[in-house]
Amino acid sequence: MRSAKSRAAALVVVAVFIAAAALPASAEEARLLRHPHIMGDKVAFVYAGDIWTVSAGGGNANRVTSMPEGLEVFPKISPDGKWIAFSGEYAGTRQVYVVPFDGGVPKRLTYYPDVGPMPPRGGYDYMVLDWTPDGKYILVRANRTPFGRRVGKYILIDPANPGVEKELQIPEGGPASLSPDGKKLAYNIKSREFRTWKRYTAGRAQDVFLYDLEKDTIEKITDWEGTDNFPLWVGDDVYFASDRDKNWKLNLWKYNIGTKQTEQVTNFTEFDVLYPSRGATSTGTIPPMGRLPRSKSRSTVTSRSPVPYTAGSAGA
Numbered sequence: 001m002r003s004a005k006s007r008a009a010a011l012v013v014v015a016v017f018i019a020a021a022a023l024p025a026s027a028e029e030a031r032l033l034r035h036p037h038i039m040g041d042k043v044a045f046v047y048a049g050d051i052w053t054v055s056a057g058g059g060n061a062n063r064v065t066s067m068p069e070g071l072e073v074f075p076k077i078s079p080d081g082k083w084i085a086f087s088g089e090y091a092g093t094r095q096v097y098v099v100p101f102d103g104g105v106p107k108r109l110t111y112y113p114d115v116g117p118m119p120p121r122g123g124y125d126y127m128v129l130d131w132t133p134d135g136k137y138i139l140v141r142a143n144r145t146p147f148g149r150r151v152g153k154y155i156l157i158d159p160a161n162p163g164v165e166k167e168l169q170i171p172e173g174g175p176a177s178l179s180p181d182g183k184k185l186a187y188n189i190k191s192r193e194f195r196t197w198k199r200y201t202a203g204r205a206q207d208v209f210l211y212d213l214e215k216d217t218i219e220k221i222t223d224w225e226g227t228d229n230f231p232l233w234v235g236d237d238v239y240f241a242s243d244r245d246k247n248w249k250l251n252l253w254k255y256n257i258g259t260k261q262t263e264q265v266t267n268f269t270e271f272d273v274l275y276p277s278r279g280a281t282s283t284g285t286i287p288p289m290g291r292l293p294r295s296k297s298r299s300t301v302t303s304r305s306p307v308p309y310t311a312g313s314a315g316a
């Protein structure tokens with residue numbers, strides 16, 4: 001089995017391929033990759049406003065979306081690896097779509113109007129966060145609160161029934177991730193991930209909370225004065241990005257549900273970890289200059305095993 005280091009090297013090779021296709025020949029590699037998601041051996045990411053896919057082991061990258069309208073963002077691969085849910089702007093409004101991983105015609109899943117264009121610090125409406133562990137629903141943050149265009153609530157979308165939504169009871173939130181049994185949510189109450197403020201410790205510094213969707217209880221699991229965001233629930237651990245190390249750089253940390261202990265996972269010293277994502281067996285991060293390393297595999301995570309779809313249950 002290849003080491004994490006060699007996998008990262010392979011993905012840099014992928015970046016070189018993209019550079020050849022999209023950038024001047026003098027460019028060494030494509031950077032500025034955004035919103036990576038890994039599911040098993042499949043990776044989806046955003047480059048130049050489109051969604052691309054590639055094998056986690058490297059190889060050619062394929063552009064999945066080619067519509068001229070707007071930006072496609074937040075690709076999330078279904079647990080069975082067959083579909084990519086994402087946020088697109090095809091109909092004069094941002095909505096959630098699903099497209100086959102290998103390419104095809106996107107299928108629209110939401111119809112409630114978005115909030116319209118926002119400045120970069122306002123982020124995006126319809127932020128696709130995750131699929132439920134059983135692969136039946138897509139977790140999305142939609143900006144539908146009565147008290148702010150940049151504040152969102154969580155909805156579950158059924159890809160087999162476009163327009164049908166289930167709203168979670170949590171009043172507002174930012175990045176979030178469901179527990180393996182789907183009964184709890186690790187989330188940020190505050191959303192500040194589109195702001196570029198570094199070493200920030202004032203009122204919009206984020207913390208990670210666990211919300212029990214059955215008992216309506218909440219537990220705070222971080223107490224660092226700075227940023228703790230992008231929680232990712234993997235097995236008995238909740239990974240998150242935090243700038244709590246001595247360099248004040250956002251790195252991946254993980255909190256163990258059982259021991260309540262927190263430990264550092266990545267040690268980047270130059271650039272922040274932004275938009276980390278959870279896969280079936282690993283946690284992918286987007287990191288230094290848009291390369292795509294991934295942290296160590298977790299073969300013990302069985303509750304995230306792929307759930308087979310029947311034909312036509314999503315997309316197509």
Ligand SMILES: [Ca+2]
Pocket residue numbers: 205206207208222223224225226227228
């Ligand atoms: Ca904090």
